[in-house]
Amino acid sequence: MKFIRLYSSILFVYILMCSHLYAQENLAHNPVIYADVPDMSIVRVGDTYYMSSTTMHMNPGVPIMKSTDLVNWELVNYAYNVLESNDALSLNNGKNAYGKGSWASCLRYHKGKYYVSTFSSTTGKTHIYTTKNIEKGPWKKMSFKPSLHDHSLFFDDDDRIYMIYGSGNIKMVELNKKLTGIIPGSEKVIIENASAPAGTNVGLPAEGSQLFKIDGKYYLFHITWPKGGMRTVIVHRADKITGPYEGRVALQDKGVAQGGLIDTPDGKWFAYLFRDNGAVGRIPYMVPVTWKNGWPVLGVDGKVPEILHLPLSRGLIPGIVASDEFNRTKNEENLPLVWQWNHNEVDNFWSVKDRDGYLRLITSRIDTSFLTARNTLTQRTFGPECSGSTKLDVSNMKDGDFAGLALLQKKYGLVGVKNENGAKKLVMVSAQTNKPVEIESLPFEQEIVYLKAECDFKERKDLAEFYYSFDGENWKKIGVSLKMAYTLPHFMGYRFGLFNYATKMVDGYVDFDYFHISNTISPKEEMYVFLSLGQSNMEGNARFEPQDTVNVNERFQVLATVDCPELNRRKGNWYTAIPPLCRCHTGLTPVDYFGRTLLENLPENIKVGVINVAVGGCKIELFDKDNYKTYVESSPDWLKNMVKDYDGNPYLRLVEMAKTAQKTGVIKGILLHQGESNTGDTLWTKKVKLVYDNLIADLNLNPKKVPLIAGEMVSAGEEGKCASMNSIIATLPEVIPNSYIISSEGCPGVKDHLHFSAQGYRMLGERYAERMLLLLKNTKNRKELK
Numbered sequence: 001m002k003f004i005r006l007y008s009s010i011l012f013v014y015i016l017m018c019s020h021l022y023a024q025e026n027l028a029h030n031p032v033i034y035a036d037v038p039d040m041s042i043v044r045v046g047d048t049y050y051m052s053s054t055t056m057h058m059n060p061g062v063p064i065m066k067s068t069d070l071v072n073w074e075l076v077n078y079a080y081n082v083l084e085s086n087d088a089l090s091l092n093n094g095k096n097a098y099g100k101g102s103w104a105s106c107l108r109y110h111k112g113k114y115y116v117s118t119f120s121s122t123t124g125k126t127h128i129y130t131t132k133n134i135e136k137g138p139w140k141k142m143s144f145k146p147s148l149h150d151h152s153l154f155f156d157d158d159d160r161i162y163m164i165y166g167s168g169n170i171k172m173v174e175l176n177k178k179l180t181g182i183i184p185g186s187e188k189v190i191i192e193n194a195s196a197p198a199g200t201n202v203g204l205p206a207e208g209s210q211l212f213k214i215d216g217k218y219y220l221f222h223i224t225w226p227k228g229g230m231r232t233v234i235v236h237r238a239d240k241i242t243g244p245y246e247g248r249v250a251l252q253d254k255g256v257a258q259g260g261l262i263d264t265p266d267g268k269w270f271a272y273l274f275r276d277n278g279a280v281g282r283i284p285y286m287v288p289v290t291w292k293n294g295w296p297v298l299g300v301d302g303k304v305p306e307i308l309h310l311p312l313s314r315g316l317i318p319g320i321v322a323s324d325e326f327n328r329t330k331n332e333e334n335l336p337l338v339w340q341w342n343h344n345e346v347d348n349f350w351s352v353k354d355r356d357g358y359l360r361l362i363t364s365r366i367d368t369s370f371l372t373a374r375n376t377l378t379q380r381t382f383g384p385e386c387s388g389s390t391k392l393d394v395s396n397m398k399d400g401d402f403a404g405l406a407l408l409q410k411k412y413g414l415v416g417v418k419n420e421n422g423a424k425k426l427v428m429v430s431a432q433t434n435k436p437v438e439i440e441s442l443p444f445e446q447e448i449v450y451l452k453a454e455c456d457f458k459e460r461k462d463l464a465e466f467y468y469s470f471d472g473e474n475w476k477k478i479g480v481s482l483k484m485a486y487t488l489p490h491f492m493g494y495r496f497g498l499f500n501y502a503t504k505m506v507d508g509y510v511d512f513d514y515f516h517i518s519n520t521i522s523p524k525e526e527m528y529v530f531l532s533l534g535q536s537n538m539e540g541n542a543r544f545e546p547q548d549t550v551n552v553n554e555r556f557q558v559l560a561t562v563d564c565p566e567l568n569r570r571k572g573n574w575y576t577a578i579p580p581l582c583r584c585h586t587g588l589t590p591v592d593y594f595g596r597t598l599l600e601n602l603p604e605n606i607k608v609g610v611i612n613v614a615v616g617g618c619k620i621e622l623f624d625k626d627n628y629k630t631y632v633e634s635s636p637d638w639l640k641n642m643v644k645d646y647d648g649n650p651y652l653r654l655v656e657m658a659k660t661a662q663k664t665g666v667i668k669g670i671l672l673h674q675g676e677s678n679t680g681d682t683l684w685t686k687k688v689k690l691v692y693d694n695l696i697a698d699l700n701l702n703p704k705k706v707p708l709i710a711g712e713m714v715s716a717g718e719e720g721k722c723a724s725m726n727s728i729i730a731t732l733p734e735v736i737p738n739s740y741i742i743s744s745e746g747c748p749g750v751k752d753h754l755h756f757s758a759q760g761y762r763m764l765g766e767r768y769a770e771r772m773l774l775l776l777k778n779t780k781n782r783k784e785l786k
Contacts, residue, residue, distance in 0.1 A: 028071040028286070028310040034457075035316055035382035036281025036493030037065075038274050039104035041210065042262045043114075049262065050109075050134055051272075052079070052116055056101040056492055058340035058378065059083070062116055064107075064134055065320070069311045070262070070270060070286055074319030075337035079105070079116040079129040079139060082344055088122050090344045091374050097122045097343060098371075098410070099491035103150070104208060110155040115179075117163070119147040126151065126163070128179045144181040148173070152209040152220075156241060164220065168205030170194045172242070190243045195224040197234050197247040203227040206234055210260035211241075217294065220245065221271075223258035231257035233273065235296060251298040256285045261296060268309075271298050279409070279462035279484035280383045280455075281493020286310065315519065316382050323516045326352050326359045335377075342376040342408065342497065350375050358393070358511040363401060363502035369436060370406060370414060370429075373501035378408055381494045383457035385521045388496040391472065391513035392417070394424065395447040400504025405451040406497035407464050410434065410490045413482035414499070415451050415466040417444055419508075428466050428479025439479040446470060453496065454521040455484070464494075465522070475522070523605035527557070527665030528598070530608070530772075531658055531695070532591050533623060533650075534674035536616030537711075539582040540589035541755040548588055548758070552578050556595040557609045561657050562645050572660050574609065582612045583645055588758050589614075590673060590711060593765030594772070601773050609665050613654040615642050619677045620684060623651045623691045625698075651691070655698050667701055669772055672710040673764075676754055679713075679725040685735040692736055707775055708736055709768055712744035714753060714760075720744075721753045740775075742767045 039054040051065045051073065062079035083102055088095040105118040114134040119126045126148045129139045151165035161175040163182075174186035194206035204225035212219045220236040232252045236245035251257065251271070259273040269289035274282045287304055290297045299305070317323075322338045334352050349364040359377070367373045379388070390405050397403065397419040404416015412431045417424055418441075426444040429436050450469040456462070464482040467475040484494050496517070500510045532538055558577040560569040564584035569575055577595055580586040595608045602608070615622060617639055621631040628651060632643055646653040658667060670692065678684045688710070696703050710732055714720030732739045747760040756764060 038282035041107040052107040167207040278460040361500035362509040378495040387454040389452035393511040398508030403500035403510040527607040529665040532671040538673040539614035540587035542758040544588040590765035597769035708739040711742040714749040718749040
C-alpha cells in the first residue's frame with residue numbers, strides 16, 4: 001500500500017508538471033511580434049483591439065492592425081496612401097525621406113470615430129486622419145503646422161481636444177473642434193524635465209508621449225535613456241490635465257520601453273512597449289500591469305516576462321507578412337496590405353494585370369543606385385529567422401537595367417540580374433561598408449532565374465545570405481554573408497524588396513512570378529566538436545585495419561593535438577579523421593566509430609570534429625590541472641615520455657585545442673575512457689568531476705548542454721582484469737548529473753584482458769554515438785536509437 005501511495009503521489013506530481021509545461025507551451029511569448037512594428041498606439045473597442053505603428057518613408061503609411069487577443073495581429077488598413085508629394089517623399093531631384101516621412105502615430109477612438117494623428121519633419125506638419133470605419137475607411141484628412149514631436153492626441157471628458165508633445169520639457173496645446181489647427185495662446189509646458197525620475201545623467205530626454213485618463217486621473221507615459229543605462233519607461237500622474245504631475249520610473253528592463261496602457265474586456269491590464277532588437281528592427285512586447293496605490297506597476301517583479309497569460313501566437317504569416325502569387329481576381333486589390341512601396345509609388349510603371357499572375361516593374365527614369373530607385377516593393381523581414389524568394393523573368397530588360405531581390409536598409413544587400421552592354425550577368429551586391437560593392441558576378445544567358453534572401457536574427461546574429469537557382473529547387477549561394485545593421489539614417493528594420501531600375505535607358509521591364517516568404521532558412525553548416533580523454537583504450541591500442549581507413553567522410557574531422565610530419569599533420573589544424581586520431585603512432589579508438597556513426601544520423605549540414613588527448617597507462621590524476629605535476633614526477637619514464645608530446649601538460653593541450661575548435665564549432669560533449677589505472681579507487685568519480693568541472697569553466701561551457709559520456713572497462717564476460725572498476729564507473733551520474741555510462745558488455749577484448757580488439761573499439765564507439773544521438777535534438781529522424 002505504501003508503494004501504491006508513493007507511486008500515486010509521484011504520478012500526480014508528474015501530471016502537474018506536464019500540465020504546467022503544456023500550459024506554458026500554449027501561452028504567448030514575448031516579443032509578441034518579432035518584426036519592425038515600432039511606436040505602437042493601441043485602442044480597444046468592445047472586444048477588438050486596433051493598433052497603429054510607424055513605417056516612415058514607406059507608402060501607404062501608418063498601418064492599422066487588428067487583434068482580438070493582443071498577440072495575433074493582422075493588417076486591415078492604412079491611414080493614408082500618400083502623405084504628400086514633395087521631392088523627398090517621391091525620391092526626386094536627389095532628395096529622399098529615409099528615416100523621416102511620418103513618425104510615431106497616435107490612435108484614438110472617440111464618440112464613434114477613429115482618429116489617427118502623426119507628424120512629419122519632411123512636411124513640417126502635424127497630420128490627422130479620421131474615419132467611422134477603421135477597417136474600410138474612407139479617411140478624412142487634416143493637417144496644420146507645426147510638426148508636434150511624438151505627440152499624444154487626447155479627447156477629455158469635457159470634449160476639449162489636446163495634444164501633449166515634446167522632448168525633455170513636455171508641452172500641451174489645445175486644438176480647435178475641427179482639428180485643423182492649434183487654438184492660439186493655448187501652448188504651455190506641463191512637465192519640466194520629464195526625464196528627472198530616471199536621474200540627472202540622461203542621454204535621450206523624455207519623449208514618446210502617450211496620455212490616458214483612468215478613474216479620473218491622468219497618466220502620461222514617456223521613454224528616456226540614462227547615459228550608460230537602458231531605455232526606461234517613465235510615468236507621470238496628475239489630477240488635472242494641466243498638472244502638477246508626479247513622476248516615477250515604471251520599468252527598466254531589457255531596454256523595453258515607449259508605449260502605453262491597454263485593458264482587456266475582463267479587466268486585465270497590459271503595457272504595450274517595444275524593444276530595439278538589432279537589424280530586424282523595433283519589436284513589440286506586452287508587459288502585464290497591476291495597480292498599487294493608484295500607480296500602474298509594470299512587469300513581474302520589475303522584469304519583462306517571457307511568458308504571457310495570453311493566447312499562443314499563430315505566427316506573423318499571413319497577418320503581417322505573406323506570400324504573393326500575384327494572381328488577382330476581378331474584385332481584388334492590386335496589392336495586399338502586406339506590401340509597401342519604398343517612398344511614393346509611380347503610377348503606370350508597375351502592374352499586376354499586364355501579365356496575368358505576375359508583378360511587372362517598368363523603369364521610368366535613369367537612376368544611379370538602388371537607394372535612389374523608385375517603385376521598389378517591400379515587405380518586413382521578421383525573426384528569429386526568415387527567407388524571401390522569387391522567380392524572375394528578365395527577357396525584357398534593356399541595356400543598363402538591374403533587377404532582383406534586395407534586403408533594404410542603408411547597409412543593403414541584393415542579388416539580381418544586370419544587363420550590361422547587351423550581356424546579362426547574375427550579381428550579388430553588398431553595401432555593408434556603406435558603399436555598394438559588386439561581390440560576385442556570374443555569366444547569365446537564361447531568361448528565368450530564381451532568387452532568395454535569408455535572414456538570421458537569432459540572438460542578434462543579424463546575418464543574411466543570398467542564393468540563386470535555375471530550377472527553383474537546387475540553390476547556390478552567391479557572394480558573401482551580409483552583416484545587417486540597424487542604422488539611424490533609415491531608422492527601420494530590414495525589408496525584402498523587389499526592384500528594377502535603369503542606368504542607361506527607360507521602359508525596360510521585368511516580371512516577378514511570385515514572392516514566397518517563410519519562417520525557416522537553409523540549414524547552416526555547423527561543426528559539432530567532441531573532446532575525448534583518458535588512457536590507452538581512448539588513445540587506441542588495437543591496430544587499425546583496412547576497413548578503418550577507407551571511405552571516411554570528409555565531414556568527420558580530427559584536430560591534430562601534436563605535430564605528425566609523417567602524416568602531414570600540424571598541431572591545431574583540422575584533417576579528415578583517418579586513424580590514428582590521438583598521437584602519431586596510436587591505434588584505433590572508440591572515437592573513430594563514434595564520429596562515423598554520428599554522421600550517419602545527423603543532417604548533412606553538420607560536421608563532426610574530435611579532439612583526442614589520451615595517455616596510455618595514466619591515472620585520472622594526470623588531468624588534474626592543479627596537481628598533475630606531482631603525479632607526473634612520480635610516474636615511470638615511459639609515461640613521462642608520452643606526456644612530453646603534450647609539452648608536459650595534457651590537460652592544458654586539450655583546453656588549448658578546444659579553444660581553437662570553438663572558433664569554428666560548438667563543443668557538444670566530452671568522451672571519457674579511463675579507469676584501469678584507478679581500479680578500486682572509490683574517489684575516482686570525484687576526481688573525474690574535478691576534471692569535468694575544470695573543462696566546463698575553462699571553456700565557458702554550460703554543463704546542462706555538454707554531457708560527459710564514460711565507457712566501462714573490458715567486461716567480466718571478456719575476463720577483463722579491471723572489470724571490478726565498472727561498479728564504480730556506474731556511480732558517476734550520482735556525482736555528475738549530466739553524465740552517462742556506456743556498457744562494454746559483448747565488446748571483444750584481447751589476450752591481455754585490458755584492451756579491446758579493433759571490433760571491440762568499433763562496437764564501443766557506436767555505443768558512445770548512440771547515446772550522444774539521444775542527447776542531440778536534431779538527428780535525422782529524431783527516433784531513439786537502441
